[in-house]
Amino acid sequence: MAIISDQHMHSTYSGDAKNSMEDMILAAIEKGLNNITFTEHMDFGYPYDKSNGELDPGDFDLNTDAYLYELLTMRAKYEDKIKIGFGVEIGMDLEEVRNNAIYAKSHEFDLIIASLHVVDKVDPYYPEYFADKSEEEAYRLYFDRMYENLLKFENFDILGHLDYIVRYGPNKDTDYRYEIYKDTIDKILKYLIEHEKGLEINTAGLRKGLKDVHPTLDILKRYKELGGEIVTVGSDAHSVGTIASDFDKAEEALRECGFRYYSIIENRIAEYKKLS
Secondary structure (H helix, E strand, O other): OOOOEEEEEOOOOOOOOOOOHHHHHHHHHHOOOOEEEEEEEEOOOOOOOHHHOOOOOOOOOOOHHHHHHHHHHHHHHOOOOOEEEEEEEEEOOOOOHHHHHHHHOOOOOOEEEEEOOOEOOEOOOOHHHHOOOOHHHHHHHHHHHHHHHHHHOOOOOEEOOOOHHHHOOOOOOOOOOHHHHHHHHHHHHHHHHHOOOEEEEEOHHHHOOOOOOEOOHHHHHHHHHOOOOOEEEEOOEOOHHHOOOOHHHHHHHHHHOOOOEEEEEEOOEEEEEEOO
């Protein structure tokens, strides 16, 4: 396996994850990884809906001090077997820009992933997001809000799962094409490049029935064409069984798009690793 670093994974410090930090570490070692970064959820203002029975209020409010304490303990315990990064996945929200900005400065993170999980107080994970709009309107609104958030919140390193919304669309990626949303997606990519931010290849969509990684090959190729260089790879694992899942497909995507390397972020700085 050419890619031996998973830069997006969650333990039970994230309310939707299944396994402890130590279990995730042991599984990563077993899979031959030499570098992982925990990126626990911090979503200020997340619209919890008790009727769905899946999340409790506060599940995405990270207890960062407890998380860091255990991470440092695990880092010392397994220092001869694997490198463990201290990261966070911050949920962008136009109403939470100040909270996100303050939080991003609160600790010395190795990696900050900025992700869009909520649009106008609804998570596209739930069907209600699509109830009053066509699929194309729903996708376009998502990309528009992503760009608006990027203009407001800039203290991050990597943009997570750029087309996350496609996982949950009524037809998923059947009718989804980069060209349809090129105007906004190109603005997003140009913003990342101009501000020296990276793009994530996230393999979770493949586990959810999509034909391609997040973002799609066409978007990755466009990022490369525009001059993008920083690309991390993350499984978005929420359980031991999904760590580094489909990394062979991530490698294929990188090579097909003309990349000869992937990136690891440590101390907020990108390091480039050649694909063997």
